Every structure is written in structure tokens, then in C-alpha cells.
Amino acid sequence: MSIVEKAFLGSLMKAEYLLKDTIIQPDHLESTRHKEIMQKMIELNRTGKSIDLITFTTLPNLESLGGMSYLSELLSYADLVKFNGMEKLILDQWKEREKRNILTLAAMNDWEIGKVITQLDKINQIKMEDHTSLQQALADIYEAPWEEQKQLKSATTGIKKLDEVTGGFQNGEVTILAARPSMGKTDVMLHFAKMSGWAGYLPLVFSLEMPEKLITSRLMASTGGFNRAKMRDPKGMLSEKQKNQWSDVIGDLGGTNIQIFDGAGQSIAEMRAKTRKMMNQFPHKKPILFIDYLTLIQSSQSYGGNSHSQVTEISKSLKTMAKEFECPVICLAQLNRSVESRASKKPMMSDIRESGSVEQDADLILFLYREKYYDKESDNHSLEIIVSKNRNGPVGTVAVTYSEHTGKIEDQKETKHSHI
Helix, strand or coil: CCHHHHHHHHHHHHCCHHHHHCCCCHHHCCCHHHHHHHHHHHHHHHCCCCCCHHHHHCCCCHHHHCHHHHHHHHHHCCCHHHHHHHHHHHHHHHHHHHHHHHHHHHHHHCCCHHHHHHHHHHHHCCCCCCCCCHHHHHHHHCCHHHCCCCCCCCECCCCHHHHHHHCCECCCCEEEEEECCCCCHHHHHHHHHHHHHHCCCEEEEEECCCCHHHHHHHHHHHHHCCCHHHHHCHHHHCCHHHHHHHHHHHHHHHCCCCEEECCCCCEHHHHHHHHHHHHHHCCCCCEEEEEECHHHCECCCCHHHCHHHHHHHHHHHHHHHHHHHCCCEEEEEEECHHHHHCCCCCCCHHHECCHHHHHHHCCEEEEEECHHHHCCCCCCCEEEEEEEEECCCCCEEEEEEECCCCCCEEECCCCCCCEC
């Protein structure tokens, strides 16, 4: 059995903190017994137990792990100084094995070359080296004052004033779009998705609550200016003029390349896999992810019903995903009911459920507010987009014109409501 794996496991037993730091997973190890031992370490660690020899002696299946003598042998190989080198060796060996597996499978099943490359790429994405020395970073920008800057294309929000304030959705950044039910969250999200699609991005909509048919129907209504109620029976309810527009609207929407995934309870891991798959299908487009909505995302553990830990895990994973794919991630969130009991119904940061971690991890936080929703008599038809946190610029409010009947969102002609 590989000595480097023994030394790796021995080092973990000797210095437990390394288990949290290492990027090696049990599956990266070659020996089945070593996989089991590392899996056991992870389980013990998760339940708050130590992973030293004494704890191992209490395990009922000690013999299947090689017994006491084998675990003592592992400990004798421990070498904390060389730990980083061991990780690299284990990863390299794993990559070699995976590469051989892929090439064998490819030969047996006659894969096309694109698929082979994609699969090989996946292995390569796991890497140890992600550090840059400041000297290197400075050398890279040495010529900057004399070089033409490549225009960083960000995804437009499709709302002129909002683009001015935020610079559009930035790659690698997480936007939280939060509001009470019926404020127009989904309509705003679909507006963002269409606009970024027309601007050349690949919008991926992960809808954990609303089925695809309803999303498509909403996109048709807002793009064509059709009353949503008529969409239930287009043949009976649309006017001749609207029927004549129908195929043009379909053509326009087709140009957004929006992809819809409407499975309930999708996890971040599933979203990543689907995103990667789409990136391979559309190699020349940058994805932009829309998730509806935060607390419906399946977390990797149950946390005994502790929603704070769940939200923290998900919020961190959203940021990791945005950085990994270098794309914008926009996630919707429900606000809790505390808004309703206040005199001022305008949302605040503390209205986001379990807001602490979300507030910390998000780069941009937008709240939606419609005066007309609370005051039916009001003739103010605007929807206010409140920029409550903005890592790249000012906070403030942008007002847009919103039609509840079609879900259409437009820039306001006059600027009287907007104060930035």
C-alpha cells in the first residue's frame, strides 16, 4: 500500500486541524482501506470526536480498518513538515489514475474528442496551487498605465440607473435580491435574465419553486406586454393583434438563450454540475446564474434543523461558486414578516432571514418595495429597487416602472423618484 497515503493519514491523526485544511477527499486515495479510514475520520470529526488512536480503539469495526497495529503503523509514518508535499503527490497519483480510467472508457465507448477533453479538464480543475506572490501580481500590472485596458464586460441589469450605480452584475460576485412576497421579485429576476441574455451572457435560471411552464408564460407576458391572466387561455383571450405578435415575441425570447432548471430542492453541488455542463455546451458564453430562492436550496447537511447554519453554508457556497466560474450569481431571498408590523414598510437588512452571513457574503444587496402594494389608493406605480449594500459603489434607490398585469419592467421616463 502506498507509503505516501500512510504518511498522509498518520499526519491527520497526529494533527487533527489538518483534516479541515486538506483538499484531499477519501476518493482521492487509492487503497480501499485508506478511503474507509479517512471517511471514518471525517465522520468522527463531524460529531465532535477526536481522530486519535484512543478514539479509534473504541470503534466496533476496528478490525476492518486493519486493527490497532495498522493504525499505530500509520501514526509512525506521520511527518507534518512534508504534509504539503504528500497532498500534492496523492493528487498527482489520483489524476494519473483518473486519466487512465477516462481514456479506457473513451476507447471502449468511442467518445468524441470534445467529451474526452471535458472529462480530462474536470480532473485538472482540482489543484493545490492557487497562490500568487505580490511580486508576481505587481509584475503583471507593471505596464498598466501604458496599456489599453480591455473593457471588462459586465452583465447589464437592463435598468439604466441601476447599471450606473452598480456597474452591472460583476463576474465572481453575489447579488441578493430580497423582498416580501408579491413585490415582484421573480419579475425583476426574469427581467435581469432576459437583459443579460440579450447582452450575450448565458442566463441559467434555477427555479426551486416555480415550474418551467409558469416562467415561460411570465417571460412571454412581460416581453410581449400581454396581460398575465390572458396567458391561461391565449386562444380565447388574446386579441388578433396580440396573436400576430406571438411568434415575434417567441423569436425575441429565443435570442436570450435562457436555460431553466426547475427541480425542487436542488443543491449547490447539482447547480455547479449543471452550470459546468452548460458551459461545455455554450463554450463562448459566460454564464450568469439566477436562483429562486435562497432558503429552498438543499444544504449538504441537515444541521438538526438549525436554519442559521444552513443559510451560512449556502451563502458561503454561492460566493465560492461565483468565484469558481468567474460569473455573476443572483439569488432571491424572502424577507420575514417583521416588515409588515412596522410603520415604514421599506425593507432593511435585518428583515432577511438569518441575515448575518448573507449580509457578509453578498457583494450587492437589493430590496424591492412598491408603495402601491400597501396603499391601494396610491397612484405611484413605481417599483423601488433599494441598493442596500454595494461593494463597488454608492447605495440608494432606483425607481422603475412596473406593470403588475404583464410583469414588464422599464426605466422611468422622469427622474423625480430616483435619488442617488
